[in-house]
Amino acid sequence: MHIQQAKTQIKNAIIAYGTKDSRGRYKIPVSKQRPVFLVGAPGIGKTAIVEQIARELNIGFVSYSMTHHTRQSALGLPFIIQKEFGGNKYSVSEYTMSEILATVYEEMEKTGKKEGILFLDEINCVSETLAPSMLQFLQYKTFGRHHVPEGWIVVTAGNPPEYNDSVREFDIAMLDRLKKIEVEPDYEVWKAFAVQTGVHPAVLSYLAIKPNFFYRVTTTVDGVSFVTARAWDDLSQMISLYEENQIRVDYDLICQYIQDEQIAKDFNNYYDLYHKYRSDYQVETILDGTASGDILARAEEAQFDERLSLTSLILSSLEDTVSKTVLEEDALKTVIHDIKEITVPYTRFLRTQIEAYRRKTQATDTKEHIELAYAVQDLYEEIYNTIQVSGDSFEKVKAVIQNHLKELKKMDSRCQSSLNNVFTFFEDAFGQGQEMLVLVSELTIRPNISRYIFSHGCDKYYQYNQQLLFENRQNSLQDRIDALNLLEF
Numbered sequence: 473m474h475i476q477q478a479k480t481q482i483k484n485a486i487i488a489y490g491t492k493d494s495r496g497r498y499k500i501p502v503s504k505q506r507p508v509f510l511v512g513a514p515g516i517g518k519t520a521i522v523e524q525i526a527r528e529l530n531i532g533f534v535s536y537s538m539t540h541h542t543r544q545s546a547l548g549l550p551f552i553i554q555k556e557f558g559g560n561k562y563s564v565s566e567y568t569m570s571e572i573l574a575t576v577y578e579e580m581e582k583t584g585k586k587e588g589i590l591f592l593d594e595i596n597c598v599s600e601t602l603a604p605s606m607l608q609f610l611q612y613k614t615f616g617r618h619h620v621p622e623g624w625i626v627v628t629a630g631n632p633p634e635y636n637d638s639v640r641e642f643d644i645a646m647l648d649r650l651k652k653i654e655v656e657p658d659y660e661v662w663k664a665f666a667v668q669t670g671v672h673p674a675v676l677s678y679l680a681i682k683p684n685f686f687y688r689v690t691t692t693v694d695g696v697s698f699v700t701a702r703a704w705d706d707l708s709q710m711i712s713l714y715e716e717n718q719i720r721v722d723y724d725l726i727c728q729y730i731q732d733e734q735i736a737k738d739f740n741n742y743y744d745l746y747h748k749y750r751s752d753y754q755v756e757t758i759l760d761g762t763a764s765g766d767i768l769a770r771a772e773e774a775q776f777d778e779r780l781s782l783t784s785l786i787l788s789s790l791e792d793t794v795s796k797t798v799l800e801e802d803a804l805k806t807v808i809h810d811i812k813e814i815t816v817p818y819t820r821f822l823r824t825q826i827e828a829y830r831r832k833t834q835a836t837d838t839k840e841h842i843e844l845a846y847a848v849q850d851l852y853e854e855i856y857n858t859i860q861v862s863g864d865s866f867e868k869v870k871a872v873i874q875n876h877l878k879e880l881k882k883m884d885s886r887c888q889s890s891l892n893n894v895f896t897f898f899e900d901a902f903g904q905g906q907e908m909l910v911l912v913s914e915l916t917i918r919p920n921i922s923r924y925i926f927s928h929g930c931d932k933y934y935q936y937n938q939q940l941l942f943e944n945r946q947n948s949l950q951d952r953i954d955a956l957n958l959l960e961f
Contacts, residue, residue, distance in 0.1 A: 474658035475512075479521040481653055482508050486525065486625050490587060498622070502613050507626035509595070509647075512655030513689070515700025517665070518629045522591050527838075532579050532588025532624070536572050539594045570615035576624060587623035596630035596642060610649045657687035662701050667918055669839065672708040674746045677784030678739055679704070681777050685735045697732040704729075711743075746781055755785045759793070761893040771901040779907050786894055787914050787921075793890055795920045797883040803847035804876055807855075811869060819864050822856040851876065887924060895932035904936070912936050 473481070489505045492498055498505075510518050519535065526533035555564045576590055595606070605615070610628075613620040620626065628650070633641065642650075659679065666676060679686050689698040707729035714721050723740040730736040752770070757763045771782060814821045829849035833842055855872045862868050898908050915921050915933060925933050 473653070473655060474661045475517050475521055475655055476658075476661045476664075478510060478512075478518075478653050478655045479525060482510070482522065482627060483525045483529070485651060486529065486531075486589065486627075489625050490623070502619075502622065503611060505613070505625065506649060506651045507610050507628050509650035509652045510627065510629040510655060511632060511652060512629075513657060513687070513700070514631050515702030516655060516657050516687070517662070517701060518655065519591065519593060522589060522627050522629075526589045530585075532576075532583055532585040533591065534572075534576050534579050534588065535591040535593065536575070537593045539597045570618060573615055573618050573620060576621060580621065586621070588625075590620060590624050590626050592626065592628045594630055595628040607646055607649070610646065657701060659683040659686040662686065664917060666705070666708075667914075669705075671705060672711045673784045673788035674711065674743050675704050675708045677746065677781045678742050680780055680784070681742075682738070685738070688732060688735070690732070697734075699730045699732045699735050703731070746785075749778065749781050750785055753782055753785065755782075755789050758786060758897050759789055759890040759893055761889065761896070763897060768897070768901055771897075779902070780910070783907065783910055783914065786897075787911075787918070790890055790894060791918055791921055793883075794887050794924045797880070797887050798920045798924055799843060799847050800876070800880050800883060802844055803851050804873065804880060806844070806848050807851050808873060811873070817864055818859055818866075818869055819856070822852050822859075825852045826856060884928065888928070888930070891925070891930045892932060895936070908936055 485508060489498070489500055512518055523533055552563050554561050579588065580586060609615055613626060663676070685699065687700055689696065707726065710725065711721050714725070721743060723736065726740050727733070727736040730739060753767055754763065757767065771779065774782065810825065826849060829845050829852065832845035833849065855869055858872050859868045898911055902908060912933065915925065916937070
């Protein structure tokens with residue numbers, strides 16, 4: 473199965489294991505809660521999906537790699553205590569708490585979450601001295617005499633033997649205590665994740681053209697060459713930061729992540745070409761509707777690979793415009809909702825909110841939530857600074873918000889215009905061919921753009937997407953009502 477299917481299986485298992493009876497007891501006893509054993513090639517997102525599950529279920533998460541653990545570090549260290557049996561005293565060996573279990577208890581104290589996931593990576597690479605103890609742990613969830621806290625589910629992961637020389641094959645006794653899930657790399661599934669997390673458009677468009685280079689491991693006389701999903705994701709972040717700091721992206725950087733010489737050289741050439749397209753096509757003129765006849769003519773004559781690259785460039789620029797609008801709208805909705813509810817003086821309320829959102833920005837969470845927290849914090853700080861100068865009154869607060877609403881209207885108008893201009897350009901350059909299908913599909917899978925279209929509308933999108941489900945149109949009505957109410961503050 474692919475990684476998204478595996479995520480569903482794991483999430484369902486954790487929900488089932490967490491089910492309690494009327495007395496609050498877990499319906500599946502600890503000894504019957506088979507740990508998940510997630511098996512798949514390195515770099516396909518095994519750890520990432522387990523973290524996502526913990527976040528989505530709002531439970532704790534502790535992760536450990538088992539490759540470095542010895543019997544002593546996993547089980548704890550022995551110490552001698554005196555015990556009395558049958559009237560006689562004896563020296564008895566006991567063990568300190570395992571480092572792993574101690575970390576779980578620390579996480580519970582830090583977060584207040586009594587249930588969670590204990591994720592043990594590379595579990596099939598444990599040392600020979602630790603292997604017998606792992607059998608007991610997987611069935612009874614104990615290291616030595618210390619138990620995993622009730623409510624904490626064990627999820628494990630490992631690589632197949634062909635990817636790791638340290639792998640030890642599990643015997644039947646071990647496998648019979650696990651829920652084994654095998655995962656294969658899948659480009660389309662990764663693409664959906666990559667779009668949502670903002671993977672660099674050069675990487676996305678390159679892999680759209682050459683999806684076979686998404687994941688590859690080959691063995692030659694010179695050794696192993698490989699490229700993984702993790703490598704593309706990490707390279708993407710470095711490319712974005714290099715560009716932000718005006719540092720040249722070159723082959724020397726690329727091959728540090730893409731450890732397949734052929735693919736690294738090919739992507740290096742494509743990256744240079746991608747930037748040439750950005751300059752040649754002047755993408756911003758396409759969005760504002762002023763693209764020249766020469767640009768239109770070049771698009772018409774371009775090969776399909778070049779058209780895909782151009783589509784990626786346009787989508788990247790469009791997504792940046794739309795995302796800023798969606799973020800501003802969300803921040804305003806949050807602040808207006810809170811402002812309408814308060815009865816205390818605004819100065820005190822604003823100080824409380826600024827501190828609350830400052831804490832939110834420090835929390836481990838998704839990129840979107842952190843960006844929203846910063847935007848709300850900035851807006852509250854602007855309102856606070858204004859009333860410190862001009863007076864603590866609703867009219868002063870309202871004036872700041874209405875200025876932002878005016879700017880939001882301009883941003884909304886720019887988004888609508890950009891969307892229509894993009895569709896017009898595609899109609900003029902490519903007609904209703906497969907390029908239009910690619911455009912509509914990409915607009916649909918990009919969360920901020922699709923959300924904006926569903927809440928604000930785009931006639932040309934609906935014209936070319938006749939198969940859009942009716943319920944999506946219905947679900948968007950409340951978003952549109954919210955948007956209208958927002959502008960009436």
